[in-house]
Amino acid sequence: MKDGEKLQIHNFVVEKVEMDGMDYMEVRTTDGSFRVMYRSDHPLFAMFDSLEDDEIEGASMLLNNVFAVATIVDVEFQKDVLLAAMKMIDRAEAGEVNDEEDRRIIEEEKVRYQMEHEVKEKGGADENE
Structure with missing residues (x-):
């Protein structure tokens, strides 16, 4: 993607922007009620920068999950998210072999x-x- 180029993924707009000499992918809802930015050294920046047409559905699911985790204020849901993140970290650490x-x-x-x-x-x- 070029700076300023936009890509619509269902209810989200992804735009490559430059701020203070650094490239970002800005992801926002079409109504502007939610926004997140990924710096050029973040894996999701690279994913959005090279997204193919056949990957749109997967990207949409990922963005909906990011939106849900960031905006659902149910305590039990957030506990479940935290536990899932901890399990993911444990799996990554368990991969180390002595x-x-x-x-x-x-x-x-x-x-x-x-x-x-x-x-x-x-x-x-x-x-x-």
Whole structure:
């Protein structure tokens, strides 16, 4: 997108703007009641900057979720959002593997690969008989 270019995604307008030498994606509702901005170093800036026509529905869902989380004031809903965010962080942190676990995983994969290779060899031998 070029500076000043606008893209309408259902009830949202996405516009690339420049402020103080930095590019932003401004996302606002068509009626102007809600606005959020993503700086050029944010992943959503890149997503909006390169959005294809077949990705509009997914972007619309994402924007509706951002709007809901930012504007629904129900305490239980906000607790659920916070718990979901905490679970996401836990999943990301759980992805880190220590050396011992890394060795165990490699050994398991070697065994699995060897077993698959043996099954293929036996299967191939049976087919040739």
